Amino acid sequence: MAREQLRNLPVKVAGVALDFLLPLRCISCGSRVATKNTLCAICWQEMPFIDKPWCHRLGSPFSYDVGEAAWSPRAIANPPVFERLRAAALYEGPARDLVLALKFSKRRELAEPMARWMARNGQEFLSPDSVIVPVPLHWLRLVSRRFNQSADLAKEIAAGCGGSFEPEMLKRRKRTRQQVGLSAEERRKNVRSAFVVDPRRGTQLQGRHVVLIDDVMTTGSTISACSKTLLSAGARSVDVLTFALADPSLRT
Numbered sequence: 001m002a003r004e005q006l007r008n009l010p011v012k013v014a015g016v017a018l019d020f021l022l023p024l025r026c027i028s029c030g031s032r033v034a035t036k037n038t039l040c041a042i043c044w045q046e047m048p049f050i051d052k053p054w055c056h057r058l059g060s061p062f063s064y065d066v067g068e069a070a071w072s073p074r075a076i077a078n079p080p081v082f083e084r085l086r087a088a089a090l091y092e093g094p095a096r097d098l099v100l101a102l103k104f105s106k107r108r109e110l111a112e113p114m115a116r117w118m119a120r121n122g123q124e125f126l127s128p129d130s131v132i133v134p135v136p137l138h139w140l141r142l143v144s145r146r147f148n149q150s151a152d153l154a155k156e157i158a159a160g161c162g163g164s165f166e167p168e169m170l171k172r173r174k175r176t177r178q179q180v181g182l183s184a185e186e187r188r189k190n191v192r193s194a195f196v197v198d199p200r201r202g203t204q205l206q207g208r209h210v211v212l213i214d215d216v217m218t219t220g221s222t223i224s225a226c227s228k229t230l231l232s233a234g235a236r237s238v239d240v241l242t243f244a245l246a247d248p249s250l251r252t
Contacts, residue, residue: 027110028094037113039094048090050121050245059086059121060245080220082212082227082238084125088117091216091246099215099244103149111149114243115156118213122241126211128162131169131204131235135214135226136195138172153243154213163211169201170226195226197233206234211241218246 023032026040028047033040039047053062055072057080062070089095098114101107119126134150142148151167158165174194197205210230214223217240227238 027113028097037109043094047094048092049117050087050089054086057084059084061090080227081224081231082240085217085220085223085240085242086118086122086124087217087242087245088114088121089244091244095244102152103215106147108147108149108152111152111156115153115160118153118241118243119157119160122157122211122239125209125239126157126161126163126241127209129209130158130161130163131208131210132158132161132163132165133169133210133212133226133230134167135212135222136167136170136172138174150214153215157211157213157241164204166201166204168198169205170229171196171198195229197229202233205230207236208234210235210238212238214240214242216244216246217242 024034024036025031026033026043027037028039028043031040031042050059050061053065053070054060055062055075056069057071057075060072060074062072091099098110102110102114132154134148134154136150137145137148148167154167155165157163172194173196212223212226212230217223223240223242227240230238
């Protein structure tokens with residue numbers, strides 16, 4: 001035992017020295033923390049995590065418990081094409097900061113902790129049999145941005161649940177306008193017929209359960225269009241997992 005401890009001593013010393021030179025930081029505000037890829041105490045308190053009770057279909061939080069598998073008024077009035085949606089947090093405070101940092105500051109290391117929190121709320125439908133599909137970018141936007149943040153999240157989630165990561169399953173064939181600033185109707189029109197399943201991978205979709213991954217859900221136009229495409233191509237069912245919910249009307 002002593003010999004093994006001596007053998008590992010240089011590694012431990014190097015780790016201590018690295019922590020001293022490059023101290024661990026809160027992934028949101030940059031304050032010093034004791035654990036890698038986590039939040040400081042203040043950011044943790046301010047993080048708008050979504051916890052039960054929530055709408056069984058849309059995953060939107062209820063202000064009080066209305067019973068198991070309850071639907072929100074919005075889900076009853078307009079049931080989604082997908083089965084269930086779950087999200088880790090509301091799109092505000094540190095959650096918004098993390099989404100923007102991953103997407104625009106290219107802090108791709110954030111995908112791991114963000115995916116971990118997503119998987120916690122999506123555990124009811126994540127399994128080794130799931131096909132994990134990210135919402136795709138048009139190839140021109142992918143070339144410009146150099147990565148797809150939804151694919152980074154999907155890769156981490158697939159690794160965690162053992163599901164099949166399929167980043168090329170769904171294609172965006174139209175270069176749509178940015179959804180930011182568009183009304184709900186404009187968003188629906190913007191993504192109409194925008195997605196298609198790669199014909200080379202269509203057989204892998206037949207009768208399978210798909211988990212669609214995105215970073216933020218606003219009005220749901222994009223994930224609805226993706227879900228319809230996947231179901232039309234033969235998927236048995238589609239559940240949706242996002243990091244944040246941005247639509248204020250989802251708060252029930």
